[in-house]
Amino acid sequence: MRLNKYISESGRCSRREADKCIEAGRVTLNGVRAALGTRVSGGDEVRVDGELIGAKKKQIYIALNKPMGITCTTEPHVKGNIIDLVGHSDRIFPIGRLDKDSEGLILLTNDGDIVNELLRSENNHEKEYMVAVNRPVTDLALSMMASGVKIAGAITKPCKVIRHDRETFRMILTQGLNRQIRRMCSALGYRVRRLQRVRIRNIHLGDLGLGEWRYLTDVEAAGLLPRSRAPESPGR
Numbered sequence: 001m002r003l004n005k006y007i008s009e010s011g012r013c014s015r016r017e018a019d020k021c022i023e024a025g026r027v028t029l030n031g032v033r034a035a036l037g038t039r040v041s042g043g044d045e046v047r048v049d050g051e052l053i054g055a056k057k058k059q060i061y062i063a064l065n066k067p068m069g070i071t072c073t074t075e076p077h078v079k080g081n082i083i084d085l086v087g088h089s090d091r092i093f094p095i096g097r098l099d100k101d102s103e104g105l106i107l108l109t110n111d112g113d114i115v116n117e118l119l120r121s122e123n124n125h126e127k128e129y130m131v132a133v134n135r136p137v138t139d140l141a142l143s144m145m146a147s148g149v150k151i152a153g154a155i156t157k158p159c160k161v162i163r164h165d166r167e168t169f170r171m172i173l174t175q176g177l178n179r180q181i182r183r184m185c186s187a188l189g190y191r192v193r194r195l196q197r198v199r200i201r202n203i204h205l206g207d208l209g210l211g212e213w214r215y216l217t218d219v220e221a222a223g224l225l226p227r228s229r230a231p232e233s234p235g236r
Contacts, residue, residue, distance in 0.1 A: 008112020064213040072097035104197035124174040128199035
């Protein structure tokens with residue numbers, strides 16, 4: 001097994017983060033600094049920052065309704081970090097991010113493979129948002145957002161935009177640029193008053209209370225990956 005996969009399956013971090021740790025010289029294999037592409041065999045000792053990395057742990061998949069003001073980081077020194085909010089006994093990390101001033105659905109896990117699968121832009125996974133702006137939104141503005149808006153010198157990918165009321169609409173993206181919705185709205189003269197993510201692929205926010213979390217059902221967790229897999233999550 002490749003070293004980055006071994007580390008991610010232990011629940012320590014995603015494969016991408018594992019590669020960064022390896023490049024930074026923070027990973028050893030049998031006491032020797034490891035290199036990218038190293039393979040791990042049975043009986044090998046792997047350590048990250050001196051911490052022994054053990055066998056694969058039970059896979060954990062969590063849906064959280066993130067409040068505004070919470071930062072999607074695993075760094076313990078950051079006040080209001082998402083890990084402290086969840087307070088799980090196992091080491092978990094968020095899949096992607098949701099801006100500090102946004103709220104709604106975000107997933108957390110200890111499964112590095114699922115992180116890579118969901119964050120690959122070419123996989124076109126849908127994410128759905130409720131967006132409230134500071135003034136009535138026109139049909140033309142909705143049409144322009146659906147077709148693509150120029151931000152940072154590039155045109156955003158076409159998306160689905162559905163009016164909810166005079167100042168609120170739903171947006172379904174398959175793209176995840178930094179602060180994309182806010183920047184799209186700003187480019188058309190609107191200021192976002194509230195941004196709430198309500199769905200990630202097959203996972204819906206539903207009636208989950210603000211700041212509350214739950215384990216995904218087996219059906220939800222299995223549906224996150226294209227290959228057939230029915231992981232058993234704790235708490236069910």
